[in-house]
Structure formats: structure tokens, C-alpha cells
Amino acid sequence: MVxxxxxxxxxxxxxxxxxxxxxxxxxxxxxxxxTDILTTMIQTFICLGLVTVxxxxxGFSLVFGPDIGHIIGNPLTFLGMRGIGGQANxxxxxxxxxxVFFAYQMxxxxxxxxxxxxxFVSRFRFTSYIWFVLLWTAFIYLxxxxxxxxxxxxxxxxxxxxxxxxxxxxxxGLSALTVAKLLGPRRDGDRSAAASNIPLVAVGAGLLxxxxxxxxxxxxxxxxxxxxxxxxxxxxxxxxxxxxxLFWYWRDNKRESFSAVRSGRWQVLPRSxxxxxx
Numbered sequence: 001m002v003x004x005x006x007x008x009x010x011x012x013x014x015x016x017x018x019x020x021x022x023x024x025x026x027x028x029x030x031x032x033x034x035t036d037i038l039t040t041m042i043q044t045f046i047c048l049g050l051v052t053v054x055x056x057x058x059g060f061s062l063v064f065g066p067d068i069g070h071i072i073g074n075p076l077t078f079l080g081m082r083g084i085g086g087q088a089n090x091x092x093x094x095x096x097x098x099x100v101f102f103a104y105q106m107x108x109x110x111x112x113x114x115x116x117x118x119x120f121v122s123r124f125r126f127t128s129y130i131w132f133v134l135l136w137t138a139f140i141y142l143x144x145x146x147x148x149x150x151x152x153x154x155x156x157x158x159x160x161x162x163x164x165x166x167x168x169x170x171x172x173g174l175s176a177l178t179v180a181k182l183l184g185p186r187r188d189g190d191r192s193a194a195a196s197n198i199p200l201v202a203v204g205a206g207l208l209x210x211x212x213x214x215x216x217x218x219x220x221x222x223x224x225x226x227x228x229x230x231x232x233x234x235x236x237x238x239x240x241x242x243x244x245x246l247f248w249y250w251r252d253n254k255r256e257s258f259s260a261v262r263s264g265r266w267q268v269l270p271r272s273x274x275x276x277x278x
Contacts, residue, residue, distance in 0.1 A: 009223035016214025017107035027204030030197040070153035119176035163219040
């Protein structure tokens with residue numbers, strides 16, 4: 001039975017997760033050179049369009065459609081949003097309309113390839129990046145999401161991913177490392193040693209923190225005690241990480257660094273550089 005309270009809660013969480021993609025564009029944009037800001041931001045924003053089309057045309061079905069061999073979902077079941085309406089689906093979320101579940105999961109699919117872009121800033125041509133997003137979403141994100149969230153073989157083994165730690169962050173992180181390794185060192189030196197626009201990064205980081213409340217709490221699919229625990233733990237963990245990172249950076253460099261605190265970037269600076277924020 002559809003609950004109006006749970007539905008309103010998940011719609012809010014969906015909007016908050018959507019906000020995280022533009023926030024990521026601000027965050028990454030401020031961390032790169034001035035000449036790379038717009039390129040970096042459009043690479044993130046384009047995921048809003050590309051992945052949405054993939055999700056509607058069959059991506060959702062490949063993840064949450066009837067299981068085929070515990071590897072992938074049936075691509076035809078929800079093709080073109082067929083059968084996705086205002087009724088609840090007891091298998092995935094019993095108290096919200098299935099279309100809200102569709103939208104909430106779509107936001108995860110959108111932001112995941114955008115997370116990878118930080119590993120190859122200014123190193124892909126725009127057309128190449130579009131192909132990367134399309135192929136990566138089709139052959140990495142969709143199968144892995146089905147394995148864990150769509151009754152695939154990992155779900156059968158008892159693997160649980162409440163809010164994307166495996167489906168989103170593990171896939172994006174390993175892919176980022178792989179791409180960086182394949183591309184090799186930059187020929188023109190380290191072009192991202194210092195953030196070019198720290199206020200831009202600060203706004204992005206703040207919006208990302210705000211979006212995390214919907215990202216994590218929405219995993220309960222209900223406005224209940226479980227969502228409340230996720231809500232509070234979201235800010236407790238982030239606040240603790242901020243203080244711990246600041247402590248370690250200060251210990252090694254004898255000064256604070258705003259950009260290091262919000263991006264989690266750590267390095268021991270030469271004494272001559274310790275008066276400038278990195």
C-alpha cells in the first residue's frame with residue numbers, strides 16, 4: 001500500500017541526490033586549473049542527460065528486471081518505462097510508487113560515472129568522454145547494480161549495499177584508478193596540484209554534504225527509524241573525518257588547509273610552500 005509520507009520522503013531524497021551531480025561539477029571544477037573548469041563541469045553535467053536516456057531505454061530494466069542467470073535483468077520488462085507507474089512494487093519498495101523508486105535509482109546511476117571524471121580531468125576529448133560514459137554505464141554500472149540490488153549472484157550470496165558503497169563508490173573508485181593507470185603520468189606535469197577556485201569547491205562540498213542526507217537516508221525507502229539512523233550517521237561520520245584529516249595535515253605541515261580538509265587530499269609541503277593554501 002502506497003504511503004503518502006514515504007512517497008514525499010523519497011521524492012525529497014531523489015531531488016537531493018540529483019543536486020549532488022551539479023554539486024560535483026562545482027567541486028571538481030574548483031579543484032582544476034582555470035582553463036579546465038568549464039570542461040570539467042560539462043563532463044559532469046552531461047551525465048544528467050546521457051544516463052537518463054540509458055536508464056529510460058532499458059538501463060532500469062537491466063538492473064531491476066526479472067533475473068537472467070543471476071547476471072543481468074531482462075532488458076524488455078521495463079523497456080521505455082513500460083509497467084512503471086503509481087503502484088508500489090512489493091519486491092523493491094512496498095510503500096512508494098514504483099515510478100518514484102525508478103527516479104531515485106536513476107539518480108545513483110547518473111552520479112556514478114560523473115565521480116570517475118576526477119581521475120582524467122582535461123585528458124579526454126568531449127566525444128571520447130561521451131563514449132566512455134555510455135560504455136561504462138552499460139558494461140560496468142548496470143551489471144554490478146543488478147548483481148547486488150537486482151537479485152543477481154552477489155545478492156544471492158547475501159551481499160548487502162545499503163546506500164551505494166559497493167555499487168557506486170567501489171565501481172567508480174576502481175574505474176578511476178584503472179583509467180589513471182592506463183593514461184599514465186601527465187606529460188605537462190601536475191596540472192591539479194592546487195585548487196584554482198577554492199570558494200567554488202567549498203560550495204560544491206557543502207551541497208554534496210547536503211545531498212548525502214538523501215543519498216543515505218533514502219536507502220531505507222521509508223521515513224522510519226532506519227532512515228533516521230542513516231541521517232544522523234551521515235553528518236557524524238563526515239564531521240569526524242573533517243577533524244581527523246585536519247589534525248593529520250596540521251601535524252605534518254604545521255598549518256591548516258581548507259582545500260585539503262574538504263577534498264581529503266594530503267601531502268607534506270616543503271617549508272617554502274607552507275604559507276599557501278593548497
